[in-house]
Amino acid sequence: MVDIGKAIEFPTKDKEWLTKIVVGGILSIIPVINFIAAGYELKVMRNAINKKPAMPRWENFGGLFVDGLVVFIISLIYMIVPIIVFVATAAVWGLSLFSIGRFMGCPFALVAAFLPLIAITLVFAIIIGFILPMAIALYASSKNVGKAFKFGEILNRIKSVFGEYIVAYVFILILGIIIGAIAMIPYIGWIIALFVTFYIGVVSSNLFGELYAKSKA
Template sequence: MDIGSAVKFPTEDEKWIAKVVIGGILSIIPIVNLLVTGFYLKTMEKAIKGSPGMPEWEGWGELFVKGLLATIICFIYLLIPLIVVTVAVVMVGGLASTVTADTFPNIFAMFSAIIIGGILAIIFGFFIPMALAMYVASGSVGNAFKPGELISRIKSVLGDYILAYVVIFVLMVVLSLISAIPLLGWIIAIFGGFYIGVVAMNIFGNLYVASNA
């Protein structure tokens, strides 16, 4: 997999700047940002169908529905890490309200739970791109939850899949660091985040095509 070409993929569209500007603006509006998620999936769909490229900003209803369904799929996959963190925070909060002599163990336990939840989120999140590709390719949400096929497809392209996941993760971490820059960093993060999302969906769409069930 050519990472350099993959990262430059959006710039191959002659209207890529306008599309990124629209995507960045929509991404910061609650609920409306489901359109952005739908756009990502349309990007993945084009890759799977063999006509890679950024889609047009059109068919808003379809984009919204796809974005909503994708969000539900992601939520279900991340439900276990969310439950772990939530339960831990609630339990530690309850202990802290009754035990005041030494709060350090409570704080340590809470942060440990958050760290474990974060690790679980990374692990479960590893499966999400392929799960979304399985949904996009079939049009059925149920196909996103076929563990046998999911694992088989990932295993068949494991090296490139891990590389893609790590590269996207690192890009997002770098972007989050840039966002700490007053004002300018926040602006870069908004549009950069959308750009990276498009890159990721194109990469994983291509990996789905190369995979075997």
């Protein structure tokens, strides 16, 4: 079963963990350069998949950048689905509402009418977000972008460790909510959130890497 305490403490087992987290947090602030931080997280996942969990050194920045860029592209392709669902549904829904002038002069009612649309999009986003870590793990393991879209294998691997996988996913979701709350602190919240986000990214990458190593296709 997933050991949440062990997962959270994972980065701190490295003697230089604080320095490595600070470097990652700083890189995460800079647009485009932040792909290097994403590549580092992928390297953490790769180490876990190879059953050698450790925070790697900050080196080979070019390789980290490429890996981070690939992860971004994979994630973007996956998120296209909920985006298309939102845009298409919004267009149809919006046209039908305005064609009958149903909510003219009542903006609050119009907003309320679109709540189901937001809910539908959110459901799709959660489903995609649930699948995505295993898809990225397949890329991390194989270094083959195409493997990230082998949906049969992705679903089989998730099913083989389903209990632990869903616990890990909910755990990361909760941490994401906490990060959002931290970011709302005036003036310094967003800065703190960037470093905490990178820390959680390392935790998540190691956690899902270990689950991939346990899973079966």
